[in-house]
Every structure is written in structure tokens, then in C-alpha cells.
Amino acid sequence: MSTPLLGLSYLGFARGRPGAYRWQSFNTTTWNHLPEFFHSATAEDVATAGNLAAEAAPVLAALSGKAKAAFLRDIAVRIEAATPALAARAQAETSLPEARCLGEIGRTMGQLRLFADLVEKGQWVDARIETANPERKPLPKPDHRSMCRALGPVAVFCASNFPFAYSVAGGDTASAFAAGCPVVVMAHHAHPGVADLMGGLIVDAVRAAGLPEGTFSMLQGDGREVGQLLAKHPAIRAIGFTGSRTGGRALMDTAAAREVPIPVYAEMSSINPVVLLEGALAARGEAIATGLGASCTLGVGQFCTQPGLLLMVRSAAAEAFAGHLAAQFRAAPEGVMLTPPIQQAYVKGLTARSGRGGIQTYAPGKGSGKPGRALPTLLAVAAKTFLSDKSLQAELFGPCSLIVWCDDAAQLHKVLGALEGNLTATVHGTDEELAANAALIERLAALAGRVVVNGFPTGVEVSHAIVHGGPYPSLSDGRTTSVGSNAIYRFTRLVCYQNFPDAALPVELRAANPLGILRMVNGEMVK
Template sequence: MDITGEILIGNASVSAGETFRAVNPATGATIEPDFSSAGPSEVEKACALAADAFDAYSETDTETRATFLETIAANIEALGDALVERASAESGLPLARLTGERGRTAGQLRLFASVVRAGDFLELRVDPAQPERKPAPRPDIRQRHVALGPVAVFGASNFPLAFSVAGGDTASALAAGCPVVVKGHPAHPGTSEMVGRAIRDAVKSCGLPEGVFSLLTGPSKELGGALVSDPRIKAVGFTGSRAGGLALVDIAGKRREPIPVYAEMSSVNPVFLMPAALEARGEALGKAFIGSLVMGAGQFCTNPGLVFALEGPALDRFTAAAATALKDSTAATMLTPGINAAYKAGVDALTGNEKVSLVERGQGGATENACQAALFVTDIDAFLADERLQDEIFGASSLIVRCRSIDDMRRAAQHLEGQLTATLQLDEADVEAVRPLLPVLEKRAGRILANGWPTGVEVNHAMVHGGPYPATSDSRTTSVGSLAIRRFLRPVCYQDLPDALLPKALRESEAGALPRRVDGILQTR
């Protein structure tokens, strides 16, 4: 597939505005071709097409919509090695990692296809009329969930496939029946265009309205602001920095019609090393911890940026093992020069904090934007006194907090901001010590895991990739897993409508076609 640098607005390919190029973060060299930057005119056209497509697309039957999602997945796979090679050139990520990410992207599209076919996402409910009920008759009331409207999706820098143009936000919005306008991330515009064309081809081959999908490119913040401000956009999906997410939340809240922004923003993903586990396997835990920390240069939203443990010989052994593993770790290329600069600034701030000590640095790198990993240590009193010590450093940096007691660990958990994850390393002897900690972690995190590491997010029905602020802007949702479809739906009920006027799924003739609750009792097919 040729990459042209054009903006994709429905069926049209548009060259407009100023141009920019992708940058290879490993070398600093620019990559052809020139890409057009979308402006207000392109936002207007894309949003108008999306609004025009909404009524027809939102009422497509479940089989049509599921087939569309599966066609997108097949089209992405058909791009072959060219897609992962371009993504690697634009992100610095290794080919093996991106090959796996492509599989995840196709897999989550197919997951949502299965959700759509199952039909339970509509949450059909029927309370039939009871005309003889005393003291007053009950009307016939039926409910379904409907799509919100066109959705703006912002591609993420750290997952150029799975959280980008055809990522989870796009897949779940399309599954819900919402047309999507994607603001592609400027760090990987060629990758974005390739995937965007794969989606557009699926729109055409499935006979759907052209406005179901558009891709706007450009490096300016004004482009994102204009998209969120457009009155035809009814919801936003975003993965990125806290500053970026809050800016979009502010824009959306000041609209004449405020809209939801589902922003995944900031998390340090604390790890709690419980005493028995630390005593029994401290060295192994130290090595495994570094494996999670340096994976992908630490550029995961679930990277373990804080570790809490009781001070003593067991923690000393953990720290020594972690330091040895870190010293031997190679420096991976970071996604962009800007991310690398922000990482260095965060590490420098910790290095200059008199209450924090440097444990070890990883190897330096030969590439232009290599991430030299860093491990620091402080004590519980300093951590509780300085809010800056729980700030996210996006990259392979972590802080060990030495605690005096289990109560210190619980106080630390209470002190934390909202998180995507909280991890417990525990043995059987730790169960009673963990028990009072769990209610605190439930208030702080969207996913609590034991004897694993937070990097790596399974895409399935039970996953929650979300959490209290500032991990996300709305803790009631998830951006990964089948539950993500709920972000782009709302309930509508119909009272005493003639059967002929009811939505097809709620008609009596359709009873048994899709799952529904009748008088509160679930009836499956």
C-alpha cells in the first residue's frame, strides 16, 4: 500500500494545509512522505459526514456490524510486514513487539464483533402492560441501549496499533453503532494512514455510509480542540498525558452541550511487596520487577513506578537484585524526542531531591532517544510529605519506598492518587496482612493483581483498564475489554408504543432473537 500523506475524510483523500513528516526516534531522521495537516475545514467535513452517517449506521443489524468489524481486522492483517515495518520506523519499537500488537488489534476487533452478535450489549428489557393491575394499570415499557452519536478518538503514542486508529476506542465505538473521527497521533502518521485506509476499505466493501470513518492528521493542539468542540461529536476517547486529557475534558465541559471524555491519563501502578513473599523470594522478585520496568523503555501506562516494602534485610536483597538486573539492562529507544526529554526531566528531578537516593542506572544507549533506566529509593516519611514523589515519569523509572510497618504501607495506599493497577506480591502467610489493605486498593485502582506484574493487559470480557482520577477521567468505565462498549451507549425506554413503531429488537415478533429481560427475568435465545 502506498502512503500518500493525505487526510482521509470519508471516501475522499485530501491534501490541505501545512505539511509535516514522521521522525525516526532511533536516528532523528525524517521519514517520507510529507503529511497534510487538517484544519477547521477538514474537521467540518469529517464531522458533517459522521453526523449524516449516524442514523443509518446506528441502526445496522448485529450481523452487518459484526461483519464490518471482522473485515477491518482482516484488512489490517492483509497489510502484512509493511505495516509493522512502518510502525517500527516511526516508533522505534521492535518488530516482534509490533507483530504482537497487530495481533491484539485484530483480536479486539473480533472480540467486539462477538459482543455485537451476542446482542446483550443492547440490554433489552421488557415490562409488559398489566391493564388489570390495581390500584392503577401498568403501561407497557421497553428499554434498549442506543449509540451516543459520532465519537472523536485520539490515537496514542505508545501503542501505534492497539490504541490508535483501529484501537480499542475505535473498535468499541464502532461496535456500539457510533461513526468515528480519528485524530491520528503525529508521531506515526504513516502507520495511521495504512490502518485508516484498511478501515475505509472495510466501510466500502460492507456497503456502509462513507461518514462511518474519517482520519484527520496534524501535529497541532488546535486540531484536537476543534474536533472536540464540534457540536456533532458526542463523546471522546483519549489515551495520553494528564495535561492533554484535562485540556480535552475542559473543552468538552464548556460546550453548549457538554459531552463525556473518556481519558486515560496518568498512573504509577504501585507494587506492594508483602513480608513473607519478600523474605522467601526477594531476589527473584527484584529481577522480575526490572523485567517489567524496562519493557518497552517503560512506555506503558501500567509501568510499575512505585514499590512499597518493609525495610530490612529482605528488602535489601530485593534492591540489590533489582540494581544488578537494571545495571545490565540495555537502553531502548523512546517513542519521540519529546517523550525522551520529559523522561530525562523527571529523572533529573528525582536525582535532585535530597530525600531521594539513586540506587542504579541502566546502560546508556547509542540511539538518538535512548532511555537510560533509573531506580531510586526513599522512606515513607519523605513519600507522605512530598506529593511530587507519586508523579508519573513516563519511562523506565521507579521509586522504592521503605516502610516501617504494614500500617505504613496502608497509609501509603491511602495517600495515593487513583491508579490503573495495584499489584500485591504475597505468599500464604501474607493473606491476613493483605486483607485490610484490599479495601483501600479497591478505592484507588481499577485492577488489583497478585503475584504478577502490571505490564501486559489481557483483552477479554472481565478486564478493567481504568481507575479513579487521574488514572482516567471517568472511573466507571474501561478502555480495554468488552465492557468498553458501554461508554458509547445510553438507555432509551418506549412506553405504550404500538409494536409496529418499536425498534425491531424490542418487538414481540423478535422475542427470542436476542437476549432480553422480561419482568426482570433474563431470557436468552
């Protein structure tokens, strides 16, 4: 892949103009800037991208499932061919290791292909048919046929910690394309080179498919300023966001204040509580500590599913487990964080938390003192203190976890009841403990979008059944998921066709069912 990095936005098939602000990527391993300059999109660029998307929307909404599938697969093929260049640039801009970059590229291609398979089969549209009954009394029954249709142009805000899977060609973009929506990406300023390369691949795929140039645009720049302009553009019909609670909340407020409000699907903040029951700790505490320590410190703790809160009732087994876990944290090496601001925020938050009264430090470790590094840290606090200070359940993005010591099961339930929404909740227990704790499982299900038993929450498998979401503030809309095939429904709306002649209906709703999809007909699922 020899495409030069121009550092400009993509406005359909054209490139943007240099704005007043420019910047360089920063390598936190070498602590140096990379040589290329990137230029922030102008207000005119944002307007152009939005207008092009509006023009493309009707064409994409009318695309067949086969056409959308071919487009998505072509993007994946182009990414696969460009993998070496993409991985090298991501390593330079994020300090992520090669294996992580390659794995994430593979996941990105997998997501695109999953959505391609989904829309090619066609069943995802949730076609429902209620046939007419003109003889019904006292009023005739009309013919109703409904299905999911594309919502319109989608703004996608890229994540700092996933330069591929949650970025330019990531899950939000893939699911929006699959739904038949144009996409305007707000690239993340921490890895603009990766965005530049990936944006070029998608533009090439748009050209090859003969689609309108407004199918895809990508804006470079500061997500707060350029992103706010994008969120306000009248053509945008929905927003996908992965990032901080502050950033997500700002977009939610902007979207709600528009003349025509739009939905924001923001993945924001999660501390992913883990409940550790005494029987499991007595039976296999050391093994659980080994796995949990690895999960807490994986990727320098820079995962939205990092287990940040560990709940236990005090016992001899729990105390022994805490000792094993502390040893895992002390043995874990310090790591390079993604960006200086992320590392600085981690150090600031850790300093404030560890300095609070009632907080014990179980595993401070010893760092090298090099800039940009973070040291895994295990803290502990009594449940009474935790319940008195809501700041202790704020996400601390990095390799830090907090043990909450509970006096009894009732207090543990009280702690769970005080928690905000989360992406995941985990419980470790014996079969007997799990059978006896149905109320605990239900509480965890009310708290999070994914409940894990005797495992660890890091690692999100992309599948048809996965739920990567949860009650606020883990997600702005806890009814949805940002990963897996169900993510497509965020960018759709239901349309009902009443008393239409068969030839005028969308093909998915016609009497002969030419696509052979499973449909609900008069309350029964049939093909």
C-alpha cells in the first residue's frame, strides 16, 4: 500500500482543504511526533460531507442485499491486502503491539463479512405481514406489511483505543452500510494516519461499486469542534460514538437540542463489576486470580470491558485470593498507554483515588518513571466507604482495579444496587452457589448488557447473539448493542405499507417471497 498520507479529510471522492489547525501523530513509546501533518476539517468541509451524504441516502436505501454485501466484502478484501501498512501505522500511532493490531484488523474484516452475510440473506429486515380481511365486522381489516428500512446518513465517531474495530471501518460503519445508510466518519485525532489509509480503501470500494460519492466521507480534526458541527448537520439522522462519558454526553445534548432531534448511540463508561463467591474462591482461588489479573491488566487496562470493580464478602478464602491477585498485579509489567492525555488522566485519577481516606493499596508495583507508562495497581476499600463516595465507581481508564470488601451478602447486594449501568457483569461461583443465587444473577442482568459466569469480560466475540451495551452510562441507549449483527437496528426505522398492490411493495414483503426469507405472516413464522 503506497498511498501517501495527505492528512486531509475525504469529502466523497474529493479531499478537503487545510484548515486553520494542523497537528502530528505522537508515538508514546519513543515520545516523539511522527513527521506527517494532518489538517482539521473546515466548516465548509463538514457541510460538504453532510450534503453529499444526503444526496446518496436514497440510492443506498434502495440497494439490494446482494449489492450491499458485495460492497462490504470488497472493503474487507482491500483491508486484507493493506494489512501490513495498516498495522505498521497503527503501531507507530498507538504503541499497540503488532499482534494486537493484526488481531484487530482481522476482527474488523470479520465484522464486515458478518454484516455482508446478514444483508445478503435478507431476513434481518424483520418482515411482518398481516393480510387483509375485508369481511371483518364491524370494520374491514386492512393489509399491513412492515419491515426495517435505512434511517439515513450516520455520523460515526472513532474510538481512541481501537484504531480499527471501533474506527473508520469498524462496527458502527459496517452496520450503517449494511442498513443502507451513508456514513460520515469523524476520525480520531490520536491515529489520523490509520484513518487516512483506511478512508482511502473505503473510497476506492465506493468507486468500484459504482455508488454515489456521498456514500462515505471522513473528517479529520478535533472531535469536539469538528464533531459538534457534524452532529448539528441537518442531514445526519443518527450518531454512533465510542469514547468518554463527557464526549458522549456532549453529543447527546447537541442531538437533543437540534430542531429535529436524532438518536445518539454512545458507548461511554463502564467499570464491569466482578462478584467472587466464597465457594469458588475456596475451590480455585489461585486460578481465578491468575485469569482475573491478566484480564485487569490486558492492553494496559485500556479496554471498555476491563474489570475495574471486584466484590467479595470477607472470608479466609477471599483474603487468600486477594493475596494471589495482588501478586499478579505486582508481576504485571508497566505498559505504554495510547496517548499522553490518556496516561495523564490515569495518573491523576489514580493519585486522587489512592490518596483518599479508607483506600488500601495492595499492589503498587514499581515503575520505570518513563513518560507515557502506566503501572498496574490494585486497590481495596470497605463497602461502607464505597457506598458513601460515588466517585469511587467512576471509570478509571487504565490498569487499575478496586476490591470492595463486603461484610455479608446483604451488603454486597446493596453495593450492586448502588452501581450505574455497565457493559458487563461477572460472577464466579460453584454450581451450587449459582443455583442458590438466582436473585444475584437477576440483579447482574439488570445492571449490564452481558453477564459472564466463571470467565472474564475482556474479549468481545463478534456474533449474532453478542450484546455489547448496557444501561446508562455504559451506553446512551441500553436497549441496543454496538457489536454483533443486532447493531444494524440502531440505524433503521420501521415502515408499514398499507393496502399496497403487490408489485409496488419492497421485494421482502411481496406475496411470493422471492428472497425466500423467514417472515411473520398473520402471527406465524413462515417462509
